[in-house]
Amino acid sequence: MFSRKGQDDRSIVALIAGAVRRDISFGDLPPDAKLKIEELRRRYGGSNHSVREALTQLTAEGLVEANAQRGFRVSSATEEDLRDIIRMRAELDPIGLRWSMERGDVAWEGRLMAAGHAADRATEQVLAEPEVSALAWDEAGRAFHAALMEACGSPRLIAVTARLYDQSRRFRLANLREGLCDPRAVAHRQKALLTAILDHDQHAATDHLVADIESDLARAGVR
Incomplete structure (x- = not known):
């Protein structure tokens, strides 16, 4: 059984991922832009953990790239x-x-x-x-x-x-x-x-x- 908290956490991650996906699509977050967790948390809400989970989801979709040393950035658009x-x-x-x-x-x-x-x-x-x-x-x-x-x-x-x-x-x-x-x-x-x-x-x-x-x-x- 999933807890209510777990369901809420997943909903928050989905909302943040949707907002970032939209802003990438519209160019508000341009190609190759660095995505800093704290800045995104202030912009979209949620916790550092939920923002990181959302970026990980978008990495799997190919809209975001992750680097162990450099963190997250918007994927290129050449x-x-x-x-x-x-x-x-x-x-x-x-x-x-x-x-x-x-x-x-x-x-x-x-x-x-x-x-x-x-x-x-x-x-x-x-x-x-x-x-x-x-x-x-x-x-x-x-x-x-x-x-x-x-x-x-x-x-x-x-x-x-x-x-x-x-x-x-x-x-x-x-x-x-x-x-x-x-x-x-x-x-x-x-x-x-x-x-x-x-x-x-x-x-x-x-x-x-x-x-x-x-x-x-x-x-x-x-x-």
Whole structure:
């Protein structure tokens, strides 16, 4: 049995990890920035132990790097990093999608449609108020991606693809801030992908998914 204190501790760690993850994604904690435990504790709350546990979790996700002598820092975000993330996503995400389409039922399709609708609403909001709605737009995209993978039947593949998606978020949000990402184009690709899934066309669905993943390279001006 888990104690209430243990559950509370895990909740605090999750909250801190979520806040740091968000700030890394939005560039408030820039690449290669040192992450000092005491400064983070004052910024996010919690204890030194909970902050350290949160950073350890983010290290496992690839957003933070740990060094025995130098402590923690935000992971780098170079063009080569982006290429590597995109290459991995383009290989693994289609596997997860194919497995989801093979195993997914009507309930899964309903959840996917709901996630797509939420992403459409978020697109409308971010076009109207880019600064205010950027986080909601990004979270809606993350939820849509999670829905694509959720029926694949492999917790490990779900975890890996989610981690890679999270690692790509700061590039995507940077593109949005710099006007290099058109949310309408993203929404168009998501609709084409959803249509192919509902038509049970695996080939078209995976093609649309890979095109959307690789568009991050073009938007960033990386070749």
